[in-house]
Amino acid sequence: MKVKIALAGNPNSGKTTMFNDLTGSSQYVGNWPGVTVEKKEGALRGQKDVIIQDLPGIYSLSPYTLEEVVARNYLITEKPDAIINIVDASNIERNLYLSTQLMELGIPVIMALNMIDVVRKNGDTIDIPKLKEQLGCEIVEASALKGIGTKEVAQKAVELAKSKVSAVPKHTFSTEVEDALAKIEGLVKGKTDSINERWLAIKLLEQDEKVMEGLPLDGETLKAVKDIVQECESKLKDDGESIITNERYSYISKVMKQAVHKKSGTKRSATDKIDAIVTNRWLALPIFAVVMFLVYYISISTVGSMATDWVNDVLFGDIIPPAVGNFLDYIGTAAWLNSLILDGIIAGVGAVLGFLPQMMVLFLCLAFLEDCGYMARIAFIMDRIFRKFGLSGKSFIPILIGTGCGVPGIMATRTIENEHDRRMTIITTTFIPCSAKLPIIALIAGALFPGSSLVAPSAYFVGMAAIIVSGILLKKTKMFSGDPSPFIMELPSYHLPGIKSILIHVWDRSKAFIKKASTIILLATVLVWFLSSFNWKLQMVDTEYSILAAIGKVIAPIFIPLGWGNWKAAVATVTGLIAKENVVGTFGILYGFADVAEDGGEFWKNLQGEFTQLSAYSFLIFNLLCAPCFAAMGAVRSEMSSGKWTAFSIGYQTVFAYIVATIVFQMGSFISGNGFHVGTAVGLLLIILLVYLLVRKPSEVKEKKAKAAV
Amino acid sequence: MTLRDLKPGQAGTVISIGEKGPLKRRIMDMGITRGIDVKVVKVAPLGDPIEVNIRGYELSIRKDEAAQIEISVG
Numbered sequence: 001m002k003v004k005i006a007l008a009g010n011p012n013s014g015k016t017t018m019f020n021d022l023t024g025s026s027q028y029v030g031n032w033p034g035v036t037v038e039k040k041e042g043a044l045r046g047q048k049d050v051i052i053q054d055l056p057g058i059y060s061l062s063p064y065t066l067e068e069v070v071a072r073n074y075l076i077t078e079k080p081d082a083i084i085n086i087v088d089a090s091n092i093e094r095n096l097y098l099s100t101q102l103m104e105l106g107i108p109v110i111m112a113l114n115m116i117d118v119v120r121k122n123g124d125t126i127d128i129p130k131l132k133e134q135l136g137c138e139i140v141e142a143s144a145l146k147g148i149g150t151k152e153v154a155q156k157a158v159e160l161a162k163s164k165v166s167a168v169p170k171h172t173f174s175t176e177v178e179d180a181l182a183k184i185e186g187l188v189k190g191k192t193d194s195i196n197e198r199w200l201a202i203k204l205l206e207q208d209e210k211v212m213e214g215l216p217l218d219g220e221t222l223k224a225v226k227d228i229v230q231e232c233e234s235k236l237k238d239d240g241e242s243i244i245t246n247e248r249y250s251y252i253s254k255v256m257k258q259a260v261h262k263k264s265g266t267k268r269s270a271t272d273k274i275d276a277i278v279t280n281r282w283l284a285l286p287i288f289a290v291v292m293f294l295v296y297y298i299s300i301s302t303v304g305s306m307a308t309d310w311v312n313d314v315l316f317g318d319i320i321p322p323a324v325g326n327f328l329d330y331i332g333t334a335a336w337l338n339s340l341i342l343d344g345i346i347a348g349v350g351a352v353l354g355f356l357p358q359m360m361v362l363f364l365c366l367a368f369l370e371d372c373g374y375m376a377r378i379a380f381i382m383d384r385i386f387r388k389f390g391l392s393g394k395s396f397i398p399i400l401i402g403t404g405c406g407v408p409g410i411m412a413t414r415t416i417e418n419e420h421d422r423r424m425t426i427i428t429t430t431f432i433p434c435s436a437k438l439p440i441i442a443l444i445a446g447a448l449f450p451g452s453s454l455v456a457p458s459a460y461f462v463g464m465a466a467i468i469v470s471g472i473l474l475k476k477t478k479m480f481s482g483d484p485s486p487f488i489m490e491l492p493s494y495h496l497p498g499i500k501s502i503l504i505h506v507w508d509r510s511k512a513f514i515k516k517a518s519t520i521i522l523l524a525t526v527l528v529w530f531l532s533s534f535n536w537k538l539q540m541v542d543t544e545y546s547i548l549a550a551i552g553k554v555i556a557p558i559f560i561p562l563g564w565g566n567w568k569a570a571v572a573t574v575t576g577l578i579a580k581e582n583v584v585g586t587f588g589i590l591y592g593f594a595d596v597a598e599d600g601g602e603f604w605k606n607l608q609g610e611f612t613q614l615s616a617y618s619f620l621i622f623n624l625l626c627a628p629c630f631a632a633m634g635a636v637r638s639e640m641s642s643g644k645w646t647a648f649s650i651g652y653q654t655v656f657a658y659i660v661a662t663i664v665f666q667m668g669s670f671i672s673g674n675g676f677h678v679g680t681a682v683g684l685l686l687i688i689l690l691v692y693l694l695v696r697k698p699s700e701v702k703e704k705k706a707k708a709a710v
Numbered sequence: 711m712t713l714r715d716l717k718p719g720q721a722g723t724v725i726s727i728g729e730k731g732p733l734k735r736r737i738m739d740m741g742i743t744r745g746i747d748v749k750v751v752k753v754a755p756l757g758d759p760i761e762v763n764i765r766g767y768e769l770s771i772r773k774d775e776a777a778q779i780e781i782s783v784g
Contacts, residue, residue, distance in 0.1 A: 060739035064732040093765040094741045242727075245738040249746070271768070284755040380770045384756035486733050486775055487759055488740055491768040
């Protein structure tokens with residue numbers, strides 16, 4: 001018989017380390033259905049029939065945050081055979097709050113008192129027998145980082161699961177509350193199957209909407225419950241939810257007094273000392289800048305890019321393509337198959353895999369920052385700036401990394417807990433010019449703005465402005481408003497992360513990226529390859545006679561309002577979706593140069609014939625802001641874990657790019673004296689629309705809906 | 711007075727929480743409940759949020775939210 005054991009605990013309680021220690025390499029990482037909350041499970045080491053389910057790190061089982069709801073639904077509907085409650089012994093008071101809630105579920109609970117070594121080192125003592133007696137569950141001292149006690153916890157959990165002895169909470173509430181609970185229990189007795197009645201009574205006293213929604217209770221009973229709740233609330237002069245929370249904590253305070261003895265004379269902890277410098281009024285920002293520079297430097301500029309360049313230029317440049325090419329020649333395949341394999345599949349997959357080393361190094365850095373506790377400090381330092389336009393302090397990291405490459409930038413949004421903030425950051429991150437967009441900038445600047453040093457900085461400025469404008473604008477839409485998204489965040493104690501945890505983390509991410517992104521990217525690149533290599537009669541031709549060119553000629557008029565309705569530019573934009581570097585290369589091919597320099601110096605003259613400065617700048621803006629390359633889209637898909645959101649994200653970026661480029665071209669041509677015509681009016685209307693979206697009142701979201709949505 | 715009015719280094723006792731609904735629950739879930747002592751540790755470099763010490767750990771909270779927490783000093 002399979003045994004399911006859930007791992008529950010606060011964030012930063014060492015849950016991940018414990019999970020890694022228990023499951024080893026057998027873990028499976030995915031997402032909970034429909035949400036971006038990560039779901040991890042694995043078999044207990046040496047016991048294939050015991051499945052360990054890691055729940056999201058949570059502070060409470062309240063109905064408000066996504067993680068809490070996910071965890072709660074799992075515990076109630078899937079009913080694991082036992083719960084291992086991981087408690088950070090060095091921060092036991094707040095950790096016990098979740099424990100009191102877990103104890104009420106009617107599932108066997110065992111507590112792992114993690115980081116017990118830290119407690120001992122501090123000279124504090126925890127009276128385990130006393131704690132056991134007060135809480136009513138088995139307790140095992142552990143240190144997941146040092147591998148102490150984890151086996152024992154697991155073994156006891158399995159025994160407990162097999163014995164099926166449910167936890168019986170020892171904590172009680174005040175007489176008024178207990179009276180009310182007893183009455184409610186009497187009312188609902190027998191009316192709801194399989195749900196623990198005590199737990200249900202507490203939820204009803206809290207008037208927990210999520211729980212009440214699914215109950216098979218008639219109106220009369222609900223009314224009677226409501227009366228009891230109101231009576232209790234007026235007696236205690238507070239709302240039901242707060243009464244329960246207050247009393248849980250008062251109970252914990254009592255337990256603390258009896259079972260936990262802190263060494264008197266509070267010495268400054270290591271964390272306090274580090275924070276005195278790291279979040280210091282004057283030093284915080286410079287230190288942050290240095291840390292960010294290091295992360296960027298290591299992952300994008302040096303180690304990561306060396307590896308990426310090697311994969312791109314050597315492995316997928318000098319080694320694999322010639323080898324495969326020779327092999328194909330040797331067995332004598334058809335030219336089209338050669339082209340499919342070499343120009344389509346290998347080039348496409350190579351472009352994606354090329355990002356992998358960079359990403360792995362970056363993930364390593366980020367995992368370290370996250371695990372050691374610095375990430376929370378970044379949010380603390382930067383929050384003030386970013387919440388002004390609807391993002392959170394943690395949005396800074398993806399955007400910064402996005403200047404190197406959008407793919408790891410998008411992946412870096414993982415560290416943002418709030419789902420709305422996360423989605424918004426994913427949507428806006430690729431607005432900042434990544435390194436693959438630099439050749440486009442160089443091309444336009446070189447060909448149309450010779451000698452001007454303003455084009456490149458202006459590209460970053462446009463990207464930053466697009467992020468800010470989108471932040472404000474999206475925050476006001478129904479999709480993103482109404483989220484309470486409070487910034488109440490723990491600043492965890494610093495500690496040196498375990499190497500194993502970090503490596504597992506990096507491996508998981510990389511694996512997920514290769515799997516998810518490469519399937520989409522492979523398809524997309526093969527499609528574009530096909531379109532650009534064949535004509536309608538399915539004969540292999542040069543790009544300028546291909547289906548893509550024909551399509552380019554059809555869609556080119558779409559870009560007339562933007563000032564560059566020529567088909568070559570349209571085709572270049574489309575091929576830019578494979579990789580932004582392609583834009584320059586495609587122009588090269590279409591103008592008849594097989595090999596061009598990175599900035600396309602050979603055909604600047606041709607470009608000058610087809611573009612004005614204004615239309616060229618509009619082209620640049622559109623290509624900077626519109627949908628990113630397939631690799632980045634793949635990353636968006638895997639991070640959003642929703643096709644709908646991916647479509648919205650790409651659609652929004654493209655429409656936004658279109659609007660901005662139109663405004664720039666139309667207003668620019670009006671200002672430069674080309675007279676007022678229809679286009680100018682459209683440009684003006686779009687400006688008005690944009691300003692309206694920026695200054696309008698946020699969409700009204702009913703209180704109830706806001707609750708249900710999070 | 712509210713938690714927002716405390717200077718770094720000052721401590722007070724929580725009297726009540728003005729917010730309602732999810733935000734109130736969140737504040738309380740994190741251990742800010744009636745009668746508990748809370749000490750302001752520092753203000754973020756850009757002036758917001760603040761860092762407080764409560765129930766033996768460090769919590770960061772925006773000034774707007776801190777202003778909802780009624781405090782008595784002394």
